[in-house]
Amino acid sequence: xxxxxLELALLAASGWGLSHAVRCYALKAQVVDIPGERSxxxxxxxxxxxxxxxxxxxxxxIYLAVQTPSLMAWLLAIFLPASLLGLFSFIDDHRPLSRRLxxxxxxxxxxxxxxxxxxxxxxxxxxxxxxxxxxxxLPFSLIAISWLIxxxxxxxxxxxxxxxxxxxLLLGLQVIITANGAGFDQILMGLAAxxxxxxxxxxAPAKIFMGDIGSCFLGLALAxxxxxxxxxxxxxxWSAIILLATFIYDASWTLLYRILSKQAWNEPHRSxxxxxxxxxxxxxxKVVCAxxxxxxxxxxxxxxxxxxxxxxxxxxxxxxxxxxATIGHSLKAGHKSQL
Numbered sequence: 001x002x003x004x005x006l007e008l009a010l011l012a013a014s015g016w017g018l019s020h021a022v023r024c025y026a027l028k029a030q031v032v033d034i035p036g037e038r039s040x041x042x043x044x045x046x047x048x049x050x051x052x053x054x055x056x057x058x059x060x061x062i063y064l065a066v067q068t069p070s071l072m073a074w075l076l077a078i079f080l081p082a083s084l085l086g087l088f089s090f091i092d093d094h095r096p097l098s099r100r101l102x103x104x105x106x107x108x109x110x111x112x113x114x115x116x117x118x119x120x121x122x123x124x125x126x127x128x129x130x131x132x133x134x135x136x137x138l139p140f141s142l143i144a145i146s147w148l149i150x151x152x153x154x155x156x157x158x159x160x161x162x163x164x165x166x167x168x169l170l171l172g173l174q175v176i177i178t179a180n181g182a183g184f185d186q187i188l189m190g191l192a193a194x195x196x197x198x199x200x201x202x203x204a205p206a207k208i209f210m211g212d213i214g215s216c217f218l219g220l221a222l223a224x225x226x227x228x229x230x231x232x233x234x235x236x237x238w239s240a241i242i243l244l245a246t247f248i249y250d251a252s253w254t255l256l257y258r259i260l261s262k263q264a265w266n267e268p269h270r271s272x273x274x275x276x277x278x279x280x281x282x283x284x285x286k287v288v289c290a291x292x293x294x295x296x297x298x299x300x301x302x303x304x305x306x307x308x309x310x311x312x313x314x315x316x317x318x319x320x321x322x323x324x325a326t327i328g329h330s331l332k333a334g335h336k337s338q339l
Contacts, residue, residue, distance in 0.1 A: 004184060004186075004189070007190070008189060008190065008193040009193075011056065011060060011190055011193035011194050011197065012193045012194070012196050012197040013197060014056050014194070014197060015052055015053065015056050015193070015194040015195065015196065015197020015198045016197035016198070016200050016201065017197075018051075018052035018055060018056060018197075019049050019052040019197065019198045019200075019201050019202075019208060020201065021052070022048060022049050022051045022052045022208065023046050023049065023201065023207055023208040025048075026046030026047060026048050026049070026208065027046050029094075031046060031047055031048050031093060031094055031211075032044050032045060032046050032047060033045050033046075033047050033209055043205070045206060045207075045208065045209055046207075046208045046209070047093055047208065047209040047210070047211040048090060048093045048094075048208075048209075048211040048213055048214075049198060049201070049202060049208035049209060049210050049211060049214060050086065050089075050090075050198075050210040050211050050212075050213040050214015050215065050217055050218070051086075051090055051211075051213050051214075052197075052198055053086075053194055053195060053198050053210075053214055053217060053218070054082075054083055054086040054087070054090075054213060054214070054217050056194040056197075057079055057082075057083070057191060057194055057217075057221070058079060058083050060190050060191075060194065061075045061078070061079040064186055064187070064190070068186070071186075071187070073116070073118040074118060074187070074228055074232065075187070076116050077113055077116035077117050077118060077224060077228075078113075078187065078221060078224040078225060078228060079221070080112070080116065081109040081110070081112040081113040081116065081220060081224070082109070082113075082217050082218075082220040082221040082224060083217065084109055084112070085105065085106065085109040085149070085216050085217060085220050086213045086214070086216060086217030087213070088105050088109075088216075089211070089212035089213040089215075089216040089217070090211070090212075090213040092212050092213075093211045093212050093213055099266065103146070106146045106149050106150065106216070107142055107146055109149075109220060110141075110142050110145040110146050110149070110220065110223075111142060113145065113220065113223070113224055114132065114133040114138065114141055114142070114145075115133065117132070117133055117224075117227060117231075118231070119231050120132055120133045120134075120227075120231070121134075122231045122234075123227055123230045123231050123237065124230045124231075124234055124235065124236045124237060124310065125230075125236065125237045125238065125313070126236060126238060126310045126311055126312075126313045126314065127310050127311040132227070144223075145220065145223045147252075148219050148220075148222070148223045148244075148248075149216055149219035149220050149223075150219070150251075151219070151247060151248065151251035151252065152215050152216070152218055152219030152222070152247065153212060153215040153216055153219065154251045154254075154255075154272070155215075155247045155250065155251055155272065155274070156209075156210055156214070156215040157270070157272065157274065157275055158204070158274060158275065158278050158284040158287060158288070159202060159203060159204035159205065159206040159284040159285075159288070160199060160202050160203045160204060160206070160284065160285070160288045161274060161284075161287070161288050161291065162210055162214065162215055162218060163195050163196075163198055163199040163202055163210065163214075164199065164288050164291065164292055165244070165246065165247055165291070165295075166191075166192075166195050166218050166222060167192050167195050167196060167199070168243065168292065168295040168296070169222055169225075169226075169240065169243045169244055170188045170189075170191055170192040170195075170222075170225065171188075171192055172239075172243040172295070172299075172300050172303055173185075173188055173225070173226075173229050173235070173239070173240060173243070174188045174189060174192075175300065175304070176229075176233075176235055176239055176303065176304055176307045177229065177233050177235070179304060179307075180233065180235075180307070182233060185229075185233075187225065187228065188225065188229075191221070191225070195218075198210070198214075203285070204283070204284035204285045204288075205284075222240075222244070225240075226240035226241075235307050236306055236307055236310035236313050237313075238303075238306045238310065238313025238314065238316065238317055239303040239304070239306045239307045239313070240303075241313075241317055242299055242302050242303040242306055242313075242316060242317050242320050243295065243299055243300065243303045245299055245317065245320045245321055245324060246291050246294060246295060246299070246324060249321050249324040249325065249328065250272050250273045250274060250324070250328065250333065251272070253325070253328050253333060253334065254271060254272050254273070254328075254333050254334040255334075256334075257333065257334030257335070258271070258334050261334070261335075261336070263334075263336060270338070271332075271333060271334050271335060271336075271338040272333060272334075273324075273327055273328045273331050273333040274287050274291065275338075276331045276332075276333065276338050277290070277331065294323075294324075298320070298323065299320055302316050302317075302319065302320045
């Protein structure tokens with residue numbers, strides 16, 4: 001236990017230290033976000049801090065592969081496609097690329113993950129074992145994973161929110177694993193520690209933003225981790241979906257409303273529920289803490305229930321979204337009036 005705690009502390013320190021190094025680079029290279037009409041920030045801030053997460057995660061994956069060769073296939077599936085996507089997104093952070101090219105790369109990295117996914121036929125969705133990379137399921141799997149990548153990018157709009165959500169998912173899955181009698185999982189805990197190190201300088205007022213490299217990396221890595229827990233620990237995929245419900249609902253409903261109301265849905269905006277709240281409360285920290293409270297007090301218990309009663313996973317997810325829908329409706333998320 002002491003060895004693992006020291007390992008986690010070292011990972012957190014590495015994430016923190018490398019984030020500072022990336023910040024110095026971003027300032028020197030003028031890789032910065034300049035506040036605009038649709039921005040939730042008021043100060044010029046360097047971006048691309050997610051590079052620290054990607055580098056630390058890659059080295060940690062190599063370390064784990066040497067220490068635990070039996071995890072090699074999973075480490076490749078989780079970290080290789082996500083790291084490749086992150087590095088592509090780092091280019092996008094420097095020189096914005098076309099939406100079409102971004103989408104093609106997102107799909108390609110999602111396809112690479114599905115190709116590398118070990119024991120794919122044992123993935124648990126409710127009471128069923130499904131092969132998400134089979135001929136019939138492949139199109140749906142590619143769309144679902146690509147959407148998670150994009151929604152994670154959409155939801156990275158205020159200080160600390162994307163990193164906090166990632167840590168919530170990772171530690172939430174660890175709680176379920178522990179409740180099932182297993183010990184600490186090195187992949188989950190190590191990645192959470194790395195992200196925690198970054199969060200120290202991404203917490204409001206942020207000294208650096210995650211950038212596309214961080215949000216896209218996390219979107220794919222978290223999808224991969226959810227599949228890993230489903231196959232390796234036989235945890236229903238619904239549990240991970242429930243733990244991500246705040247992001248999934250806010251991003252999905254806001255986009256759907258903008259499409260149905262014939263807005264320019266693919267243009268920058270600030271009408272997500274979390275963005276509206278950050279303006280009303282005049283605080284990023286309060287919004288992130290409120291989301292964290294929802295994750296711990298509402299979504300985590302429901303995710304545990306879904307793990308024990310997988311046949312009810314879809315219904316439990318729907319129930320989990322009820323208060324989120326109430327919040328979104330009251331805030332008029334997606335409405336033109338909130339732009």
